[in-house]
Amino acid sequence: xxxxxxxxxxxxxxxxxxxxVRTGAINxxxxxxxxxxxxxxxxxxxxxxxxGHGNQYPPGPGIPELRTxxxxxxxxxxGMEFDPDREVLVTAGATEAIAASLLALVEPGDEVxxxxxxxxxxxxxxxLAGGTRVPVTLRPTTDGDASFRLDLDELRDAITxxxxxxxxxxxxxxxxxxxxxxxxxxxxxxxxxRDLLVVTxxxxxxxxxxxxxxxxxxxxPGMRERTVTIGSxxxxxxxxxxxxxxxxxxxELVTAVRSAKQFLTYVSAGPxxxxxxxxxxxxxxxxxxxxxxxxxxxxxxATGLEDAGFTVFRPQGTYFIxxxxxxxxxxxxxxxxxxxxxxxxxxxxxxxxxxxxxxxGAPFVRFAFCKQDEVLSEAAARLAKVR
Ligand code: PMP
Ligand code: GLN
Numbered sequence: 001x002x003x004x005x006x007x008x009x010x011x012x013x014x015x016x017x018x019x020x021v022r023t024g025a026i027n028x029x030x031x032x033x034x035x036x037x038x039x040x041x042x043x044x045x046x047x048x049x050x051x052g053h054g055n056q057y058p059p060g061p062g063i064p065e066l067r068t069x070x071x072x073x074x075x076x077x078x079g080m081e082f083d084p085d086r087e088v089l090v091t092a093g094a095t096e097a098i099a100a101s102l103l104a105l106v107e108p109g110d111e112v113x114x115x116x117x118x119x120x121x122x123x124x125x126x127x128l129a130g131g132t133r134v135p136v137t138l139r140p141t142t143d144g145d146a147s148f149r150l151d152l153d154e155l156r157d158a159i160t161x162x163x164x165x166x167x168x169x170x171x172x173x174x175x176x177x178x179x180x181x182x183x184x185x186x187x188x189x190x191x192x193x194r195d196l197l198v199v200t201x202x203x204x205x206x207x208x209x210x211x212x213x214x215x216x217x218x219x220x221p222g223m224r225e226r227t228v229t230i231g232s233x234x235x236x237x238x239x240x241x242x243x244x245x246x247x248x249x250x251x252e253l254v255t256a257v258r259s260a261k262q263f264l265t266y267v268s269a270g271p272x273x274x275x276x277x278x279x280x281x282x283x284x285x286x287x288x289x290x291x292x293x294x295x296x297x298x299x300x301x302a303t304g305l306e307d308a309g310f311t312v313f314r315p316q317g318t319y320f321i322x323x324x325x326x327x328x329x330x331x332x333x334x335x336x337x338x339x340x341x342x343x344x345x346x347x348x349x350x351x352x353x354x355x356x357x358x359x360x361g362a363p364f365v366r367f368a369f370c371k372q373d374e375v376l377s378e379a380a381a382r383l384a385k386v387r
Contacts, residue, residue: 004127011120012353016337025341026371026379028301029349031173031319033370037238038279038286045242045275054270060262061254062090062246066273069280070231070246078216080224086251089258092268093243094203094232099125100260101199101228101247102165106131110164115150117354117361119173119201126167134158135356138175140324146313148175148322152186159190165197166190168217171204174351174366175322176315178212188220197253198223203232203245204318206287209295212316218248228253233276238290238370242272294319294369297376301369304380309387310365319370322351326363328387333365344382 016029036042048054054063061067067084074080082088091097098121106112108130114122116135126133136158138148168187170179179187191198200217208214218227228249234240245268247257298314302321305312311324330336333350340346348365355361369376 004130005124008120008124008127012349013120016347016349019338019341020347023341023345023347025345025347026375026382027347028367028369028371028379029337029347031368031370032240033238033319034372034375035238038282041237041239041275041279041282044278045271048271048274053274054272056270058267058270058273060267061085061258062088062268063270063273063277066090066244066246066277066280069277070248073280074216074248078219080216080219080248082248083251087248087254089247089254089261090268090273091245091247091261092265093234094201094230094245095121095243096261096264096268097230097232097245097247097257098122098167098199098201099128100257100264101230102126102129102131102167103260103264104256105197105199105228105253106164109162111160111162112165112167113155113158113163114167115169115172116356117174117351117364118167119169120354122167122169131164132162133356134160134163137355137357137360138172138177140313146311147316148172148177148313150177150179150183150187152183155187156190159194159196163194163196165199168198168200170200170202170217171208171212171214171315171317173204173318174320174349174354174364176313176318176320178208178214178316181215184215184217184220188217188223191226192222196226198227199230200227201230203230203235205231206236206290207294207319208291208317209298210316214317225250228257233272233279237276237279239272239276242269242276244268244272244276297369297371297373300373300376301367301380304376304383305367308380308383310383319368321367321369323365323367324363325365330363332362334362336365340386344386346379346382
């Protein structure tokens with residue numbers, strides 16, 4: 001294994017899902033729904049397969065139907081215009097979109113700023129591109145609702161002449177933070193002032209709760225021309241195994257990302273692209289129902305975790321709840337997660353793996369709530385005996 005990858009080992013999601021299989025514990029670690037997305041979308045994939053649509057290499061940028069549907073979704077939901085032919089690229093999930101963006105836009109030695117805790121593929125993709133990651137830590141606050149917030153002064157101080165790119169994620173995995181318009185405006189002003197590119201991972205765009213509103217960074221002044229926006233059908237339609245994601249940006253930036261994508265996977269799986277094109281055209285009620293269902297699940301698990309004695313950071317978005325384990329008398333999230341299946345038959349993820357500053361992340365543990373209500377109730381009952 002080369003030096004760029006040596007520090008990464010096996011991803012925590014594979015490790016924790018294997019632990020769940022081995023112990024028979026309830027898997028609230030890796031974030032995947034235990035119920036598939038809409039039946040009609042699944043049927044659309046079957047129809048495409050049977051009709052021979054996409055069984056051979058589809059076009060490199062993605063099938064025109066899907067690119068058009070992505071552009072229409074951005075228009076309908078956010079009022080943003082993208083030319084489906086020049087400004088949209090279909091990728092093998094958001095994971096490839098992230099990797100291809102960084103490989104295309106980062107020179108060896110460039111600094112890339114990412115919020116910490118960061119989604120694990122960010123660190124690996126920055127390393128593959130030869131870049132240097134510069135984490136800016138989201139800090140827990142307890143004024144108002146407990147949440148993890150960005151310190152804008154820390155972000156400003158992290159920018160150096162070597163900074164090439166800001167890698168943003170909102171709604172944020174694992175903390176559930178949704179950046180406010182004020183926070184996004186400040187980030188946008190910095191990006192413009194320091195002439196930075198921005199890659200923004202918005203895969204949880206449809207999963208916001210309560211008053212939280214997802215605002216695409218590219219809609220802010222000066223951002224459309226410097227921002228690569230990433231979405232995923234895995235999260236939006238609960239088909240994480242299909243690996244259909246996308247990028248929207250300027251023709252120049254999309255061409256750059258495509259240059260990398262063509263040598264990573266060349267193209268993404270054909271029949272699923274037809275199905276996702278249909279999914280993106282589902283009526284607004286699909287998206288509002290999905291949000292309502294997930295809001296109830298968030299409440300179910302958050303209440304269970306609170307009753308069990310965890311400090312709960314109620315997420316504004318995503319399908320993850322970050323907790324603090326210290327009120328239960330534990331300090332180290334790693335040890336806690338490794339022992340949790342035996343202690344009470346549940347698997348979770350230690351947030352420390354998403355930090356360079358492992359000590360800062362040590363007491364935090366993430367639970368996924370994209371699971372059936374009975375599963376969440378049973379997990380809550382088991383967690384009540386964690387002490
Ligand atoms: N970004 C974030 C923040 C995620 O949580 C995930 C996880 N699923 C991804 C990207 C990867 O998405 P995909 O499965 O579409 O590759
Ligand atoms: N995004 C999911 C999570 O954060 C898992 C994705 C993966 O396993 N790579 O849990």
